[in-house]
Amino acid sequence: MMASKTKAIMQIHLDQKDVSIIGEDLLEYAETxxxxxxxxxxxxxxxxxxxxxxxxxxxxxxxxxxYIELLDSDHRMSS
Known part of the structure; x- marks a missing residue:
């Protein structure tokens, strides 16, 4: 069964202080x-x-x- 599309089921706050793990985290979310x-x-x-x-x-x-809205502290990360 495929999930139905709903805007921003989840928000992810990315820690800009540690940019080295942002890519890894997003790749893991993308896989899931x-x-x-x-x-x-x-x-x-x-x-x-x-x-x-x-x-x-x-x-x-x-x-x-x-499905996911990426946030940088208090700001939405643009697409």
């Missing part, structure tokens, strides 16, 4: 979500890894912004 939604996990993760951290965040938002 894409598996649950029946998406091609490997392709999505490859696309996320194909650029810098900003590209990774934009790609994550492209696929998962209907």
């Amino acid at each position: 979500l894409s598996d649950a939604l029946g998406m091609d996990t490997l392709s999505i993760q490859q696309e996320m890894r194909s650029g810098d951290l900003n590209h990774l965040i934009i790609t994550f938002n492209h696929y998962f912004s209907d």
Whole structure:
């Protein structure tokens, strides 16, 4: 059964003080979500890894912004 699309089921606050783990965390969330939604996990993760951290965040938002809203402290991270 596929999950129904609902805007921002969850919000994730990313700690900008430790940017080294942001990418790892988002890749893990992407794996969990894409598996649950029946998406091609490997392709999505490859696309996320194909650029810098900003590209990774934009790609994550492209696929998962209907389910997760990324927040940087008190601000929404743009897609």
